[in-house]
Amino acid sequence: MLEIIDINSIPIFLLIFVRIAAFFVTLPLFSYQTIPAPFTIGFSFFLAFIMFYTVDASAVTVDYMYLLLLVKEALVGLLIGFIAFLILSAVQVAGGFIDFQMGFAIANVMDPQTGAQVPITGQYLYIFTLLFLLSVNGHHLLIDGIFYSYNLIPIDAFIPFHDGSIAYFVINTFNQMFLIAFQMAIPIVGCLFLVDVALGIIARTVPQLNVFVVGLPLKIFVSFVVILFFLSLYIGLVRNLFETMFEVMQGLMQLFGGA
Template identity: 75%
Template structure:
């Protein structure tokens, strides 16, 4: 209690709070508009209070480098959350690819969680992915990651940006996001491609049939059936997606710590 009210420990607590707040600003599931700001600030202060007693504050001095430490902590929290958001965005990218083939590309919906436009199928997949994340206690793993980040990135150390490995790591993660999105979308997109081939053959053999009138409802029907059939495969891909997201976050924290 005496340490809590000691004014000399406040700079250390502020550094911890900045990293945790940056994490909750960009991390999926915690950064959405549907979660009250008061809750995010409150849980950030609570976590910072817990982490404060696990961090060695001996190397923190309130001098001219303290401002750079605050900037570093904000960058660490924001980038850890942002890399997780980039990976999980593969679900919405896959939904955009599917909607383009279904004919739903123009019928985007407003995502109430982010405030941005989202494809219909992508939003449907995204909700399932978030429910799956909650069902397997993935949000606890995310919080555990920011708590254990201090074992990889000391609070008094700076990020080694000079070797360029961090930028290369982020680019590889970005490329993997598109690869995962393609793996999620390829079963439905492949079925719709076969429908296009069949409609093309029909239009050549039966010119009297207007394929533009028949094609769109047929592709929507095939898409719904394919989504229903491949839904179990989608759950497996989402499970691998979250596993990869946790690995990427851990790898990024190791690079931030100079490992």
């Protein structure tokens, strides 16, 4: 049995395992609290075992630079998963915009997947997004992304942090996330703004009518009707969101590889 296991290959396997495990720590859908940690660790282990035979790591040596390579692999996995999580967070940000206009901003719910408080509408749209991601096998594309990351980021290369391009890329992605959230929320927020304008006109023309009593139920009713018609358009926006997420992940991996 000892003859079958090559002791010299264990450090290389550990580098691959660290990148994949760190990737699943921040990746949407795989990093949720509803997924048991032993399952995530075991899945990372077997995926690293499969990828071990496809990665060229002949230049890796166990010396004082090996610890830096371990830190680099952890950073690569964490940042690639985080950039995907950042783009998908646009759905909950859009839900926050909608809830603020509806009057639901104070009624947050506890998300059992992340353990954080999230907007009601944002959580509703986020569940649709995750179901759509699973239905189009988007989780397979996410795993393909970490598999083909070794073509762009060699296991024995370091990340070029000196020019600040990675920091600018993350900041631009953060700005892009807010633009996508605004595009998702603008149909409903725009309709509610028109409702506010109409209520303001009614308050001036019919002073006997208490718009504060009528306004909130009316805005909630209009929001539900608009969301019902908006869902068909929302699927197209989610598809564009996934395309943006994969493009951003590829762009970040190219920056890590010095391209």
